[in-house]
Amino acid sequence: MQRKQAQYENLVKAYSSWLYRYAYWLCGEKATSxxxxxxxxxxxxxxxxxxxxxxxxxxxxxTILRRxxxxxxxxxxxxYSDVEMDTISxxxxxxxxxPEVLALRNAMHRLPAxxxxxxxxxxxxxxxxxxxxxxxxxxxxxxxxxxxxxxxKLRKFLEGxxxxxxxxxxx
Amino acid sequence: MNCIEFRxxxxxxxxxxxxxxxxxxxxxxQCTRFKQEILDLDSDIEKALSIExxxxxxxRIMLNQxxxxxxxxxxxxxxxxxxxxxxxxxxxxxxxxTVQEPDAGAEPMLAHANHQPHEFSDGEHEPxxxxxxxxMMAQLQLTASLDNVVYAAVCPIxxxxxxxxxxxxxxxxxxxxxxPEHSPSKMYTVDDKIWRGYISPHPAGALAVLADANDExxxxxxxxxxxxxxxxxxxxxxx
Numbered sequence: 001m002q003r004k005q006a007q008y009e010n011l012v013k014a015y016s017s018w019l020y021r022y023a024y025w026l027c028g029e030k031a032t033s034x035x036x037x038x039x040x041x042x043x044x045x046x047x048x049x050x051x052x053x054x055x056x057x058x059x060x061x062x063t064i065l066r067r068x069x070x071x072x073x074x075x076x077x078x079x080y081s082d083v084e085m086d087t088i089s090x091x092x093x094x095x096x097x098x099p100e101v102l103a104l105r106n107a108m109h110r111l112p113a114x115x116x117x118x119x120x121x122x123x124x125x126x127x128x129x130x131x132x133x134x135x136x137x138x139x140x141x142x143x144x145x146x147x148x149x150x151x152x153k154l155r156k157f158l159e160g161x162x163x164x165x166x167x168x169x170x171x
Numbered sequence: 172m173n174c175i176e177f178r179x180x181x182x183x184x185x186x187x188x189x190x191x192x193x194x195x196x197x198x199x200x201q202c203t204r205f206k207q208e209i210l211d212l213d214s215d216i217e218k219a220l221s222i223e224x225x226x227x228x229x230x231r232i233m234l235n236q237x238x239x240x241x242x243x244x245x246x247x248x249x250x251x252x253x254x255x256x257x258x259x260x261x262x263x264x265x266x267x268x269t270v271q272e273p274d275a276g277a278e279p280m281l282a283h284a285n286h287q288p289h290e291f292s293d294g295e296h297e298p299x300x301x302x303x304x305x306x307m308m309a310q311l312q313l314t315a316s317l318d319n320v321v322y323a324a325v326c327p328i329x330x331x332x333x334x335x336x337x338x339x340x341x342x343x344x345x346x347x348x349x350x351p352e353h354s355p356s357k358m359y360t361v362d363d364k365i366w367r368g369y370i371s372p373h374p375a376g377a378l379a380v381l382a383d384a385n386d387e388x389x390x391x392x393x394x395x396x397x398x399x400x401x402x403x404x405x406x407x408x409x410x
Contacts, residue, residue: 008233008236009233012229012232012233013229016224016228016229016232017224017228017229020224020225020228021220021221021222021224024222025220030225034225034228034231037228037232038231038232038235041232041235041236042235042236042239043374045236045239046372047373047374049402050374050401050402050405052405060406063312063406064374064406070352071352071354100215101215101218101219102219104215104216104218104219105219105220108216108219108220119216120220122184123213123216123217123220124217124220124221128184129183129184134407137312137407144183144184145183147182147183147184148179148182148183151182151209151212151213152182154212154216155212
């Protein structure tokens, strides 16, 4: 039991911050993010014995959190786009508030979840395409396409809907 | 590699440095600028994503877990006390008491089990191959370390795609279902005319392990088999 407790505490210390940030970019609300992280770790405690390889703990916890978030959606039938931008704005005091970062954060919130999620995993935590594909159970090429489109959409948004690439520029 | 291929690569993974991409960079100033723009964009994205984590989060998580543990222990004590009172009641000639557990999403699982292909009732089936099992479980992001699976299918249960297995454990046969989107809060017993067993929480959803109610030997071992299966089926990401 003591060994399990120590293992659990190590996981909490190592991954709670990452899971909170990831949860925030899934749900867009601070309070819900903390709830999701709490639920994730409670579930992790119950099934800690099934974690065979500590090296895969982060992916394991991330998968649990994604499932918890999916359950939350089922329960509340809440769409991400239903989150008022005012709610998001009111939580900005903790953030880097430089205009270019705020604009990008706003763009991230507008990005559809299927593009935002892999981008968060890649940029924030350095997951590679194969790891993201395994986590989402989708082909690697689909992940590549989503990451490509995510960056394109962000650039277009930041550039005021300008086309990303001009064909004349390419050779 | 041409400009289109290079830009696709950089938009997909700006840190990728295959030799073809490096060679293209040496000959194309526009793509060199493009790559720098995307690296700058990623650097800004990282800053935008780095929200502040609330102070004391880790401590609150550990406290919450500890409180849940305490409450679970208290609940177990209460259950023991209740069990003791049952014993006392029995000593004083009370009638047999049957505890009916609340529904744990059991109905759709049992209904599905009742439609299990009839030929699996005779217990004479050959096990399927590990590859077959792997392919079937992968559809649900699951992996199973199981021998002697005689039937495996992805079935609709309660509107969800669920794993439906029939396994042999020694002489005994069990029907196993794992419904990914269900999450029972605790282990429930199943005790009806056809099936006896358990529905329990699993990292991947709700796990039902059922024995033929008329097969006393299988019924006697259903809890042991449930415990075994808890650690023999994983979310694929756990591996």
